[in-house]
Amino acid sequence: MDSAAIVGVGMTAIEKNKIRDGFADMAWEAVNLALADAGMSIDDIDNVVTTSNDFWDGRTISCMAVSDASGAREKNVSCVEGDGTFGAFYGLTRILSGSYGTTLVTAHSKGSESVSSLITNAAFDPIYERAIGMDMVSACAMQANAYMHRTGTTAEQLARVSVKNHGNAMHNPKAQLPMEITVADVLASEMICDPLHKLDCSPVSDGCCAIIIAGKDRVSDTAKPPVWIKGTAFCADAYHLGDRDLSRAPALTRATKKAFDMAGITDPVTQIHVAELYDAFTYQELMWLEAMGLCADGKAGPLLETGAFDIDGRLPVNASGGLLSGHPVIAAGLIRMAEVVRQLRGETGGVQVKNPTVGVAHGVNGLCGQSHCVWVLSSEF
Amino acid sequence: MSSLLKQVEPMVYSSQISVPYTWWAGDTAGRFLKTLRDEQTIMGTRCESCNRVFVPPRKTCPACFTENETWTAVSDEGTVVSFTVARRQLAAIAQKVPVIYALIRLDGADTALLHTIAQADPDDAKIGMRVRACFSKKAGATINAISHFVPID
Numbered sequence: 001m002d003s004a005a006i007v008g009v010g011m012t013a014i015e016k017n018k019i020r021d022g023f024a025d026m027a028w029e030a031v032n033l034a035l036a037d038a039g040m041s042i043d044d045i046d047n048v049v050t051t052s053n054d055f056w057d058g059r060t061i062s063c064m065a066v067s068d069a070s071g072a073r074e075k076n077v078s079c080v081e082g083d084g085t086f087g088a089f090y091g092l093t094r095i096l097s098g099s100y101g102t103t104l105v106t107a108h109s110k111g112s113e114s115v116s117s118l119i120t121n122a123a124f125d126p127i128y129e130r131a132i133g134m135d136m137v138s139a140c141a142m143q144a145n146a147y148m149h150r151t152g153t154t155a156e157q158l159a160r161v162s163v164k165n166h167g168n169a170m171h172n173p174k175a176q177l178p179m180e181i182t183v184a185d186v187l188a189s190e191m192i193c194d195p196l197h198k199l200d201c202s203p204v205s206d207g208c209c210a211i212i213i214a215g216k217d218r219v220s221d222t223a224k225p226p227v228w229i230k231g232t233a234f235c236a237d238a239y240h241l242g243d244r245d246l247s248r249a250p251a252l253t254r255a256t257k258k259a260f261d262m263a264g265i266t267d268p269v270t271q272i273h274v275a276e277l278y279d280a281f282t283y284q285e286l287m288w289l290e291a292m293g294l295c296a297d298g299k300a301g302p303l304l305e306t307g308a309f310d311i312d313g314r315l316p317v318n319a320s321g322g323l324l325s326g327h328p329v330i331a332a333g334l335i336r337m338a339e340v341v342r343q344l345r346g347e348t349g350g351v352q353v354k355n356p357t358v359g360v361a362h363g364v365n366g367l368c369g370q371s372h373c374v375w376v377l378s379s380e381f
Numbered sequence: 382m383s384s385l386l387k388q389v390e391p392m393v394y395s396s397q398i399s400v401p402y403t404w405w406a407g408d409t410a411g412r413f414l415k416t417l418r419d420e421q422t423i424m425g426t427r428c429e430s431c432n433r434v435f436v437p438p439r440k441t442c443p444a445c446f447t448e449n450e451t452w453t454a455v456s457d458e459g460t461v462v463s464f465t466v467a468r469r470q471l472a473a474i475a476q477k478v479p480v481i482y483a484l485i486r487l488d489g490a491d492t493a494l495l496h497t498i499a500q501a502d503p504d505d506a507k508i509g510m511r512v513r514a515c516f517s518k519k520a521g522a523t524i525n526a527i528s529h530f531v532p533i534d
Contacts, residue, residue: 019391058398121473126402127410128437128524129495135473138482141465149463149508194466194503238443242484242493243435246463 004095005219005226006377007102008038008212009338014176014326017112018206023057024069026108026208031070034104034210039223042071045212046100051080051087051107053330055119070106070210083107083278084209084334085363085373089234091213101218108208109330116204123367125240136280136367137201139241141193143368144283146247148195150298153286155195157301159186161282162199162324164310169321171350176205176326186282200282207328209335227341230358230378231263236371244368249291252362252372256292263376265358268294272376273356274343275315276336278364279322285309288362289317292374311351319343319351333363337375344379406522409440412452417526421516425490427451436490437524455489457514458533462486462493466503479503485512485530499529 010033012026050063063079080087084107091103120136169175186199219226235255265271279285286300309317320339340359342348361375416424425434426449428442464483484493517528
């Protein structure tokens, strides 16, 4: 097997607090939506990869708690701890190995059930760093300062990302935070950690996403046209923040180059039509765009201000509203993939980009973008 | 969710995970922490292959994939390579906000150490500022044996 496609996607609404749904309830909803989308039954699924994080879920071997609701019983089910894009990568390799014709990949989390600051503080090294008291927000604020210092990107440009993505979410019924806001609103919102205001940060969210990947010989009987996986790669940077130049993302640059090479993308500016990037914070959308070569280094902010990344712009970025409009960690990157699939099928209604055939989706795992997974997807074989 | 269930009162089970845990520091971090406690000296390890000095010290060089066998003392003064001022009292923060967090590259080191800056106006914090470590004997052999950094001219 040398080629595969995404043939089904399903996701729950992204919400602040799904008080009526446990992890398995969310998985059940997303998996059944994905099966219906693909025109498949659970019997058509050859193997399952679930993606979750034990500490976020507050239980050991959290992935197995959703295996029943994912239809994994009596199947080969395996788990990935990290972003859903990494689960999808594993799911794809299982098909390319020739062992399976289809893989169901799920990813879930409920940020509402714990305390995100304490969970992400535990990502720091317990001997050298944890007692300092940092978490994901303060660490990323430090990265934002480093990036802005090096490139001259302004607070207003960061705010503009928030305005764009929350505005896009107005047309996405599954988004948690659709909002018509202004740059002034973002800059006037509470300063959490300099330079990140509340509206520069993604919210804490609950949600689950499921996708079905099929090998080339299993795509003919699916309900909708397959979305082909043209290239994918992931790459990690050093663990300790102090070992890296936080103002840059060389691991993302490497992962993107590999994925683009695989997909035959030589001029991303013209060949990529839609992008869903991991905008956990406003600055990240700009920083990732530059690291991926989707615009020149240090130029994402000024380009954003010209409307280049709007839905009708040169490269629509996070037309779905992105993570700023709803951020269930773990599921986050898989949702980016699902949104690109829906764009390439022309299914996204009010946020539909005009006739895209090639899109890029991106997932992140680790503090300040330690590792990145990049996917190039296309409606054309 | 079935519409029948909309009549059901949402139930929640409140609990807490509290598990005692012991992380052995290992030889490398152990020596670093002991030297901090006993001598108020900040030590790093050097990669003989790329010549970079790691502070805090690492047993292996992430770039060269070789073992760092050389120890070297570095200065207790350094330069802020990035920082943030935490304004909201996030749950992980032990002190009262505002707290200045910084990555500090000590003189003689090639990597930056994560710590806090105190006795400074948060609005004066900036990339490139010079700082010096202050030590605390009561913190024992922990990273808080450096209690914080202070600005220097």
